[in-house]
Amino acid sequence: METNQKKPLVQLRDVDKVYQSGTQAHPALKHVSAEFYPGEFVAIVGKSGAGKSTLVNMITGVDGLTGGEVVVGDTFVHELSESKLALWRGRTVGVIYQTFELLPTLSLLDNVMLPMDFCGLYHRQESPRRAMALLTEVGLADHVEKPPTKVSGGQKQRVAIARALANDPPLIVADEPTGNLDSETAEGIFTIFDRLADQGKSIIMVTHDESLAARVTRVLHIADGKIAD
16 A cells, blocks of 8 residues: 655654663664654564564654654654653554553453553543444454453454554554464454554554565565664
């Protein structure tokens, strides 16, 4: 899918990330610049240790940068205080983890509503309706009252996608979202991402699966902490 949007949603400007281990410095990202546009589905591909996860952690503000700038919309992400960063992330970025990160004591419905509550966006009537609609969209309408322990890995990943969409963020970031799934389930997850991009969301997916990467809007290869394209 092509996008005719001229203004990027995400801009990385000469981003560096160096990890310190004692007296040793370990560069994870080296002068990385990239732009991501609304409606794009971008795959970030590279070997283990190449800097893929570090790159998305810069975008989401999960980890601090060493140099450069990350701008999402009009927000300079790494200039935010911790409290403002958490609120910004909850309202602007839907993060999908390979390990799902669902709370086992809550129902699937309650798991999806958690981001609404954390960001002060919970409404007693509207929030359950939205969570139900999102779970229906990912094919889990018949399982909403179950805890995560009672559904399959593929279903958990779909719950994680629904939760990432809870606050209707413009940006979805997924770190190896199909790594633990069989090929048929992974195909279903990919189809959901494709549909979200068609709706105007920006999807950034870290993956080692070159067959999936070949089907997205754009692929960024990263090697030794640098964009290799």
